[in-house]
Amino acid sequence: MSSDITLSAGVRANLLSLQNTAQLMQTTQNRLATGKKVNSALDNPLNFFSSASLGARASDLSNLLDSMSNGIQTIQAGNNGITAVTSLVQQLQATVSQARSDASAGSVTPGTALTLSAATNSSNSANNKLSFSVANGVSVDINVDGGVTAATLTGTTNPATLGTGGTGTINISSADLNGGAAVAVSTLVNGDTMAQVVTKINAALVAADANTTVVASLDSTNHLILTNTSGNNVSIGDAAGNALGTTAALGLTNGQTSTDGVVGTPLTVDQIVAAVNSHASLAGQVKASKSVGGFLTLQNLTTAAVDVTGLTGAAVTGAVTDTQTLAAGAGGGLSSVRQSLLNQFNSLRSQIDKATGDSSYNGVNLLNGDTLRLNFNENGTSSIDVQTKDAAGNSFAINSTNLGIDAATSGQFVDNAQLDTLSADLTSALTTLRTQASSLGSSLSVVQTRQDFTKAMINTLQTGADGLILADTNQEGANLLALQTRQSLSTTALSLSAQADQAVLSLFQ
Numbered sequence: 001m002s003s004d005i006t007l008s009a010g011v012r013a014n015l016l017s018l019q020n021t022a023q024l025m026q027t028t029q030n031r032l033a034t035g036k037k038v039n040s041a042l043d044n045p046l047n048f049f050s051s052a053s054l055g056a057r058a059s060d061l062s063n064l065l066d067s068m069s070n071g072i073q074t075i076q077a078g079n080n081g082i083t084a085v086t087s088l089v090q091q092l093q094a095t096v097s098q099a100r101s102d103a104s105a106g107s108v109t110p111g112t113a114l115t116l117s118a119a120t121n122s123s124n125s126a127n128n129k130l131s132f133s134v135a136n137g138v139s140v141d142i143n144v145d146g147g148v149t150a151a152t153l154t155g156t157t158n159p160a161t162l163g164t165g166g167t168g169t170i171n172i173s174s175a176d177l178n179g180g181a182a183v184a185v186s187t188l189v190n191g192d193t194m195a196q197v198v199t200k201i202n203a204a205l206v207a208a209d210a211n212t213t214v215v216a217s218l219d220s221t222n223h224l225i226l227t228n229t230s231g232n233n234v235s236i237g238d239a240a241g242n243a244l245g246t247t248a249a250l251g252l253t254n255g256q257t258s259t260d261g262v263v264g265t266p267l268t269v270d271q272i273v274a275a276v277n278s279h280a281s282l283a284g285q286v287k288a289s290k291s292v293g294g295f296l297t298l299q300n301l302t303t304a305a306v307d308v309t310g311l312t313g314a315a316v317t318g319a320v321t322d323t324q325t326l327a328a329g330a331g332g333g334l335s336s337v338r339q340s341l342l343n344q345f346n347s348l349r350s351q352i353d354k355a356t357g358d359s360s361y362n363g364v365n366l367l368n369g370d371t372l373r374l375n376f377n378e379n380g381t382s383s384i385d386v387q388t389k390d391a392a393g394n395s396f397a398i399n400s401t402n403l404g405i406d407a408a409t410s411g412q413f414v415d416n417a418q419l420d421t422l423s424a425d426l427t428s429a430l431t432t433l434r435t436q437a438s439s440l441g442s443s444l445s446v447v448q449t450r451q452d453f454t455k456a457m458i459n460t461l462q463t464g465a466d467g468l469i470l471a472d473t474n475q476e477g478a479n480l481l482a483l484q485t486r487q488s489l490s491t492t493a494l495s496l497s498a499q500a501d502q503a504v505l506s507l508f509q
Contacts, residue, residue: 021486038468047468054465058458060378065458068451070362071374075386075444078366081359082437085352085367085398086430092348092405093426099341100419110287111300111327114308116315119294121145121266123310123318130272130310130318132286135302135411135418140281144267144310144318151233153226153258154219172205174214175232182237183208194222201226226258234258269296272316284417286326300326304411334410342413349407352400366440369397376450384450386443388436398436403429 030039038047121144123129128145151174171182185204188197201216213230226234235257267275269290276288276298286306289297296316300306306326310318334342356367364370366388376382390396400406404425412418 018491025484051465051468054461054468057378058461058465061454061458061461064375064378065451065454068374068376068447068454071372071386071447072444072451074361074364074366074372075440075447077359077361078388079437079440079444081356081367082398082433082440084355084359085403086433086437088348088352088355089403089405089426089429089433092345093423093430095341095345095348096419096423096426099338099345099413100416100423102335102337102341108301108303108329111305111329113289113297113299114313114324114326115291115297116295116311117313118315119269119296120315121268121272121318123266123316127310127318127320130276130308130316131320132282133307133309134282134285135304135415138281140279142272142275142279144272144275144316150227150229151231151258152228153234153236153256155224170201171237172201172214172226173235173237174228174230176228176230177205177212177214177232177234178208194218194224197224228258266316266318269294272296298326300329302415303329334414338413339410342408342410345408345413349400349405352403352405356398367398369395371395374447374450376454384443384446386440386447388439396436398433403432405429 038051123145128143130142130144132140132142134140169184169186170188171184173180173182177183183205185201187200187204192200195218198216198218205212205214205216214226214228214234217225217227219225226236228234237256273288273290273296276282276286285300285302287299287301289299291297296311298308305328307323308326309320309323310316311324312322313324357365359365359367360370364372366372366386369388372386374384374386376384388396388398396402408422412422
């Protein structure tokens with residue numbers, strides 16, 4: 001707004017300089033007071049908004065640090081739970097070991113023996129085993145027949161000539177070959193080696209019957225052998241029954257027939273007894289013996305009934321339709337030591353689920369299969385899911401059931417073999433726990449690494465943001481001192497300019 005007051009040019013120039021100096025002093029003082037050279041978008045729009053963007057990202061990452069810190073504590077809580085469970089499983093293993101070493105368990109009186117009324121073993125290739133159903137649902141098979149003996153036809157070696165005219169045909173027959181029809185081998189020629197004879201015979205057999213069990217081969221002395229592994233006999237000849245020059249050359253007579261293969265001789269009572277008593281899975285479970293009359297006797301050495309398939313009350317048949325039950329024994333109760341250890345085992349086992357249930361942090365329990373998701377950047381494109389998983393990658397809750405640790409029974413603690421199995425199960429559980437602890441440790445390492453990275457990133461962003469807007473206080477202080485000096489000089493100059501205007505007053509004195 002213009003003024004009606006008229007100032008001289010000198011005064012007006014000095015006044016303008018003084019006003020500019022005052023404005024600069026105000027700006028400098030504001031920078032010193034706030035510590036910033038850019039306090040608003042009006043000061044420097046580019047620096048102001050760039051700094052705000054960097055500061056906002058640093059603030060977002062700072063918020064993520066809190067979740068990372070909570071995540072680390074959650075993982076550590078899960079690891080604490082695994083450590084506690086591991087200790088409990090080790091105590092369970094020690095309990096089983098103590099029970100195993102205790103020799104004061106009650107003895108078992110074997111059950112009533114089952115003695116067959118005959119020494120007959122009528123088993124064959126189809127019905128050929130005794131099956132014992134023992135503890136823990138285990139089935140133990142004992143083969144009681146001798147298998148099938150193949151029928152074999154053997155000739156001599158004479159590859160020099162294979163019949164009049166250099167050609168000849170041989171017919172090979174067997175009940176199970178080519179539907180019983182003879183197979184003609186007509187490709188043999190004069191001068192064939194024995195190896196070539198074998199190759200041509202086998203080719204003709206397979207061509208006639210893809211499922212044939214008749215095979216030609218050579219023995220160590222180059223003799224031709226025809227073998228039928230089905231046990232049926234093998235014969236050789238020609239359709240007319242004439243003398244075969246070819247077979248004569250091979251050392252085989254027209255119409256020559258092998259002996260029928262037979263089912264192997266069924267095991268004797270002594271052999272069955274030896275097979276049963278030598279089987280590791282039946283040790284301490286079933287005892288076999290031979291009665292005075294030469295009959296098979298089986299006796300149950302445990303306190304649980306044992307079913308035996310493949311025999312009747314009279315004889316061994318090997319058939320799955322014939323089953324007898326070996327009566328359970330008596331006694332064998334737990335000693336006071338093993339009973340105490342059994343109670344201790346089940347008490348410790350119950351603590352496993354309690355320990356895992358108490359391993360939560362901030363509402364997340366990794367040992368129950370919960371998933372902990374942690375974001376590592378402000379837009380959520382970098383993250384980690386922490387969860388206990390099985391070998392297939394599925395969620396795996398750590399508890400007594402999933403670790404394969406069931407409540408122990410008196411039957412387990414009275415039986416040393418079952419105690420050994422229980423100990424092996426506990427060893428497997430420890431392996432699982434170590435695997436899960438390793439997985440959580442790996443996840444914890446990742447989170448801690450990203451936490452340190454985020455802290456460093458926040459510092460970098462904040463430093464960059466401050467570099468755009470913070471003032472150099474040393475420089476601004478020097479600027480203020482210079483402006484104060486300029487202000488004093490401007491004031492003096494203004495005073496001198498005014499004095500020149502005051503000279504006109506002397507004319508009125």
